[in-house]
Amino acid sequence: MIRRSFLAALAFAAALPLAAWAETPLKVVATTGMIADATRQVGGDQVEVKGLMGPGVDPHAYRQTRSDIVAMTRADVVLWHGLYLEAQMEDFFRDLARKQTVVAVAEGIDKSKLRAHDDYADKYDPHVWMSPDLWREVVIEIQDTLTEVRPEAADIFAANAQAHLAELEKLQAYADQTLAAVPEQNRVLVTAHDAFGYFGAEHGYEVMGIQGISTQSEAGLNRIGELVDTLVDKQLKAVFVESSVSDRLMRALIEGAAAKGHDVGVGGELYSDAMGEPGTYEGTYVGMLDHNITTIAGALGADVPERGMNGKLSAGY
Structure with missing residues (x-):
């Protein structure tokens, strides 16, 4: 009887890590609505996403608020666009990246695919979401980031990403x-x-x-x-x-x-x-x-x- 109880306790303890990640969503903060939406599509019920910039908000001029700073410092993952879109927040993100997972999801796009920035030397046009084909690369970057942070859910992220990428393919064809x-x-x-x-x-x-x-x-x-x-x-x-x-x-x-x-x-x-x-x-x-x-x-x-x-x-x- 004692041995059975001991084995049952071991089995329960072994299951705890799996149950913990399955029941506790990753806290993700995303700057723009487009990044927040892509993260929800890929992450599904494995993520809890807070978007900083709502409808009608201009990301070029946006500055982080006190509540934004609190949310980002408490997050498991912070996703921002990069390519000088959130120009007023770049220094903050670089400082925050020394302490936690902070990823500029558009920075990895091959520069040969990007347009030069008319107003700033050595910068690129950040509006890549206007092309579903380019946005695919951002979706994949988000998948990779979530997988790195929570590898146990890699299959979930992969399946969700593939479903969303199929939507983007349909959208590109419609365009x-x-x-x-x-x-x-x-x-x-x-x-x-x-x-x-x-x-x-x-x-x-x-x-x-x-x-x-x-x-x-x-x-x-x-x-x-x-x-x-x-x-x-x-x-x-x-x-x-x-x-x-x-x-x-x-x-x-x-x-x-x-x-x-x-x-x-x-x-x-x-x-x-x-x-x-x-x-x-x-x-x-x-x-x-x-x-x-x-x-x-x-x-x-x-x-x-x-x-x-x-x-x-x-x-x-």
Whole structure:
């Protein structure tokens, strides 16, 4: 009887580590909504994710708050984008990395695939999430990081990552097909800042932002004047505002075109540096890009599905 009890106790003790990691999610802090969403997709019930930057938040200008610092110092893993996106927080992350697992998930992308940064020497355009093919590399980096921290759940992370990568493949195919349906002369995308460079390069669109790659760059009167002339010369009918950037400069652009006798409308609001509201389809990475692709293509002259690739967009086009 005593021996059986002893063996049962040993078996219980041996099972404790497995039970502990299975029942206690990893605490992960992610800077942007896009990284937070990818981490939830890969981590599943093995992670508890806190995103620092919600809808409408500009990551170029964001500074960590006291509550952010507390959350990050208590986290098992901190994931940030890198490529100078969170420019105001870089020193903090480098200090924090001396004490815990802190990973810049986009820094590992082959630099030959990246666009040079117009405003800062030796920097690159950070907006890689605009390309599902590039974003795949970030998803894989997140998988690798979670696996390194919790190797016991490697199979779970691998299966979840493969399922999400399949979604991204479908999204890329939808983008390729839908954006190719826009008449060639209409493939000009005018936005608040230059966040759509990877998008334009992939799909053959001319992309022009009032501000540069960073929203911290200045947009002078000369730049607005140049874009007004472009709108008039090309007879462009639609420009696009962004959810995380003030529309003040875009309104000035529209008024400038009107003063020259050319009417330009807002083709829609795009998600550039932040996703939609939590709990909505647009509050996921796939929904964010589905919205952008469908809105851009529809406004520029293509026939698009009323509610996007998956029929889930909250407002029909």
